[in-house]
Amino acid sequence: MATEAAAAQDVDVVVIGTGPGGEDAVARLARAGLDVVAVEARLVGGECPYYGCIPTKMMVRAADALAEARRVPSLAGRADVEPDWAQVARRIRDEATADWDDTAAVERLEDAGARLVRGRGRLAGHGEVVVTTDDGERRLRARRAVVLNPGTEPLVPPLEGLEGTPFWTNRQAVRATEAPASLTVLGGGAIGLELAQVFARFGTAVTVVEAVDRLLVADEPEASALIESRFAAEQIAVRTGTRAQRVTHDDGGGFTVHLDDGTELGSERLLVATGRRTDLAALGVGAVGLDEDARTIAVDDRMRAADGVWAIGDVTGHGAFTHVSMYQARIAVGDILAAGDHGSGTERADYRAVPHVTFTDPEVGAVGLTEAAARDAGITVRSSVTDIAASSRGFVHGPGNEGLIKLVEDAGRGVLVGATVAGPAAGEILGVLTLAVHAQVPTARLRRMIYAYPTFHRAIESALGDLGA
Ligand SMILES: Cc1cc2nc3c(=O)[nH]c(=O)nc-3n(C[C@H](O)[C@H](O)[C@H](O)COP(=O)(O)OP(=O)(O)OC[C@H]3O[C@@H](n4cnc5c(N)ncnc54)[C@H](O)[C@@H]3O)c2cc1C
Numbered sequence: 524m525a526t527e528a529a530a531a532q533d534v535d536v537v538v539i540g541t542g543p544g545g546e547d548a549v550a551r552l553a554r555a556g557l558d559v560v561a562v563e564a565r566l567v568g569g570e571c572p573y574y575g576c577i578p579t580k581m582m583v584r585a586a587d588a589l590a591e592a593r594r595v596p597s598l599a600g601r602a603d604v605e606p607d608w609a610q611v612a613r614r615i616r617d618e619a620t621a622d623w624d625d626t627a628a629v630e631r632l633e634d635a636g637a638r639l640v641r642g643r644g645r646l647a648g649h650g651e652v653v654v655t656t657d658d659g660e661r662r663l664r665a666r667r668a669v670v671l672n673p674g675t676e677p678l679v680p681p682l683e684g685l686e687g688t689p690f691w692t693n694r695q696a697v698r699a700t701e702a703p704a705s706l707t708v709l710g711g712g713a714i715g716l717e718l719a720q721v722f723a724r725f726g727t728a729v730t731v732v733e734a735v736d737r738l739l740v741a742d743e744p745e746a747s748a749l750i751e752s753r754f755a756a757e758q759i760a761v762r763t764g765t766r767a768q769r770v771t772h773d774d775g776g777g778f779t780v781h782l783d784d785g786t787e788l789g790s791e792r793l794l795v796a797t798g799r800r801t802d803l804a805a806l807g808v809g810a811v812g813l814d815e816d817a818r819t820i821a822v823d824d825r826m827r828a829a830d831g832v833w834a835i836g837d838v839t840g841h842g843a844f845t846h847v848s849m850y851q852a853r854i855a856v857g858d859i860l861a862a863g864d865h866g867s868g869t870e871r872a873d874y875r876a877v878p879h880v881t882f883t884d885p886e887v888g889a890v891g892l893t894e895a896a897a898r899d900a901g902i903t904v905r906s907s908v909t910d911i912a913a914s915s916r917g918f919v920h921g922p923g924n925e926g927l928i929k930l931v932e933d934a935g936r937g938v939l940v941g942a943t944v945a946g947p948a949a950g951e952i953l954g955v956l957t958l959a960v961h962a963q964v965p966t967a968r969l970r971r972m973i974y975a976y977p978t979f980h981r982a983i984e985s986a987l988g989d990l991g992a
């Protein structure tokens with residue numbers, strides 16, 4: 524057993540935090556023959572497989588199945604729909620998370636040739652890492668690289684009365700064993716909206732409280748309006764432009780959220796989904812000259828944060844998405860392996876075409892810049908919005924066909940710099956527009972493409988037409 528007095532263990536690479544990017548980096552570096560130690564305080568794989576993407580998308584899949592079944596009467600006859608949360612809870616526990624057990628992930632990592640130290644790591648100098656484990660402290664010395672992939676924690680606002688109550692964050696919500704009778708959701712971002720609609724479709728009376736004046740504030744306003752209208756149709760109450768002032772809780776009656784406009788919202792459960800936070804001081808980044816009070820770690824286009832230190836994932840502030848974390852892992856690994864070669868020939872990060880999809884129904888997918896962001900960047904913008912419901916496929920689809928495609932063109936260069944797709948299968952349709960933004964395909968060329976009839980993606984052709992020549 525290692526103790527504080529034990530000598531530092533020399534290795535090639537230490538990876539602190541094994542989110543999707545960290546886990547991938549550990550495996551790639553170990554397979555390349557380096558001596559790699561992964562340091563993980565919780566579960567190997569991070570937020571995405573145990574508390575984020577995977578369990579929440581299983582919930583969404585179940586909720587969407589219910590919604591689609593409820594559309595049967597207007598399309599195909601009769602369907603008796605009886606929601607049962609137990610099946611969702613079972614799938615998440617047994618199929619997605621192995622009851623929140625990372626044995627399989629640890630085995631994958633060890634099969635790749637890496638070792639795991641379970642504990643909380645912090646930087647103690649260049650190449651120096653101290654890990655606090657259940658058995659005391661262990662010191663590691665990385666000859667070649669330290670990779671930081673600490674991810675984020677739920678940000679809980681300092682609301683009077685909230686601390687010490689059994690409120691949910693995403694981490695409790697994915698472990699729910701039943702759908703509550705009622706739920707107040709603080710935060711109208713991706714987490715709040717996906718979970719609000721899921722529980723509503725399982726019969727929970729849901730109210731979403733969002734501090735700013737619209738939902739999905741990082742997306743196009745047209746997408747916000749679409750989601751607000753669908754939520755209204757599904758009797759999900761939405762309160763925008765208002766904040767919770769304080770919270771009261773009693774075991775019998777559940778939660779009461781007191782809003783700053785004087786309204787009181789009572790509910791059995793309270794979900795706090797008001798963003799995420801980092802703690803760079805706890806990570807010891809000051810020991811390598813980085814700002815411990817910052818929210819994110821600044822990295823260059825090869826993920827270098829300081830001499831011998833790389834950072835990847837949510838902590839870099841380039842989009843809190845699994846695909847960004849994994850993209851950055853590939854770049855960091857390429858750079859670490861190319862060391863000695865002065866990094867020549869390695870891939871450089873390019874964030875012009877980062878896609879994201881919020882898995883509400885309708886899904887909201889976007890890539891690149893919003894119209895407002897493009898204008899703020901000084902781009903001469905041409906934009907257009909096309910109604911998916913009015914397309915041939917939208918007409919055929921009927922109930923559940925609401926959606927839109929919005930294109931943002933740099934009129935000077937004649938290329939798309941941003942696009943939003945909201946509607947059925949929006950995340951899939953987004954793929955072709957992600958390619959267009961990424962590869963800077965001229966809009967004139969996109970207009971000459973053939974779009975299959977009658978697909979949802981064919982609405983892109985109309986949107987291109989509406990941009991003007
Ligand atoms: C509810 C929810 C739904 C989401 N849905 C999606 C989605 O559909 N699609 C999508 O792309 N993204 C989604 N995300 C975001 C996605 O989960 C993250 O972007 C993704 O996990 C990448 O994070 P990361 O690699 O930065 O690290 P994380 O996944 O946050 O993992 C970081 C790991 O580091 C460990 N750690 C932290 N500090 C230390 C330390 N000092 N020592 C040792 N270990 C440490 C933590 O225990 C954790 O395991 C969702 C997030 C949430 C919360």
Ligand SMILES: NC(=O)c1ccc[n+]([C@@H]2O[C@H](COP(=O)([O-])OP(=O)(O)OC[C@H]3O[C@@H](n4cnc5c(N)ncnc54)[C@H](O)[C@@H]3O)[C@@H](O)[C@H]2O)c1
Binds near residue numbers: 712717739740880882
């Ligand atoms: N499908 C996906 O890709 C997906 C799904 C879930 C989460 N994520 C990632 O996780 C991140 C975190 O998600 P999130 O939804 O927690 O954060 P978010 O930052 O996207 O949204 C939080 C919302 O809460 C609001 N808010 C803050 N304080 C508030 C208060 N006191 N009262 C009411 N509203 C308040 C903010 O204005 C904001 O709109 C996302 O930004 C995204 O990157 C991605």
